[in-house]
Amino acid sequence: MNGKWKLASIRKVGFILITAAIVLATAACGTKETNDSGAANNAPSSNTANKPEDAAANGGNQAAANAGDAGTAAQATVYPLTVKDVTNTELTFSAAPQRIITLVPSETEIVYALGAGDKIAGVDNYSNYPKEAADKPKIGDMNADIEKIVSLKPDLVLASYTMSQAVVDKLRSLKLPVYATDPKTYDAVIEKVKQIGAILDKPKEAAAVANHMEQVRTQVTDAVKDAPKPNVYLEFAPGWTVGKGEFLDEIITLAGGTNIATEPNWYEIDPEVVVKANPDAIIYASMTVKEGEKNPILTAIETRPGWNVINAIKDKKVFEVDQDPLTRVGPRLADGLLEVAKKLHPDLFK
Structure with missing residues (x-):
């Protein structure tokens, strides 16, 4: 669930979440893809990241601002980078994406928390945080405007597979690079942040956000x-x-x-x-x-x-x-x- 939706939309979300969970249980593995930033099909990767096993309001922004303090273990991303998403689809990036579209508010917030909001080319209708997201071109709700997305020429689309399965499949059929997630645990959300940070060449910022989320959990x-x-x-x-x-x-x-x-x-x-x-x-x-x-x-x-x-x-x-x-x-x-x-x-x- 993302955003303060009208009651009818929320009811629809409930049904989608249930049916999508059933579909996910039997989903076949995805196909290999590459992004539009220059990576050739089946290009060899010098750095491979496994799919995720499945940071707060001011904290996310603060973490991005103070990423230099987030430990020395987070190294700059080495490209080409190959990752797998929750559908086991493999994507290879030859460089950090420069035109990102987010299909759900959570992914919008992650990109901004990592300090890459300037790379966002379009967002879903419900992305309202941070306030700068409201000024981005809109690509629709759960029934995203495919033509609009294509026209924005993204080199990365961030999606929730549970919420946007049909859209994800359609965009992939058009050879657009879609990284889909479906975290089921707090740790999986943290890992998602780190993985997106690696894709965007923001590992230090991602480590800072992850550290904040871990600290809040420990506090609680x-x-x-x-x-x-x-x-x-x-x-x-x-x-x-x-x-x-x-x-x-x-x-x-x-x-x-x-x-x-x-x-x-x-x-x-x-x-x-x-x-x-x-x-x-x-x-x-x-x-x-x-x-x-x-x-x-x-x-x-x-x-x-x-x-x-x-x-x-x-x-x-x-x-x-x-x-x-x-x-x-x-x-x-x-x-x-x-x-x-x-x-x-x-x-x-x-």
Whole structure:
């Protein structure tokens, strides 16, 4: 999930996430590709990076600005560079990409956090952070404008395969270099940042972002390690939650809670299941609404029959969290983790 989308869009996302997960489980390996910056087909690589095994608001920008302090291990990228993405598609780059298109906000935020925002040639409609992203040419939403993308002549397209599978496949059929990801864990997000940093010849900046994300995680886990773990229900769209095998499930665990959603992936939950689980806290995602209107997720939570007996509602432990940092698998996921931890354990984060 990326961005503060309208309710209908969020429901659509839920279905896409579920069906895409099924498709991914049986997806065939991708084909070898090269970018448009000068690498020949099947060119030998002097530097090969494996696919990822599967940084916060100010922190990401600060990390990029102070990348020189991010340790000496991060070396400049050696080109040609060959990488594999989550679909096992191999791409070879002869130089750092100069015209990048991002199909989801998380990838936009990563590129900016790495200090390469000036290389972005186009972004999706929902990329709203940092504010400079709003000035970039728009290529559409989940149903991206293929002709627009082609006209921008990208030498790298960054995509979420779960969110943009059909678009990814179409762009690849047009011989455009698409690097697709689908991180399922906090560590996988960190590895994604590092991999994109290598592609863009920004390894030091990527190391700084990764270090920040790791430091925030350590701060949170150290603080909550001895605290009681409340049972938590997370609702990111009316009636929709997330269970095992997804990064948001891990976020709840890292933040010192226990997710009551036991089924895998993203799914529409039976309200009675939540009543029986009787969570100690309920977390829901913020949404953009008209002035004077209430978040429809909160309205749904407050008006469901029988939910008035749930401990979280009786004890007024129903918390709104900023949707973007919580659901975008980029540098600001550290912000989302910290915010959830503060909601669940306010006494530990004063």
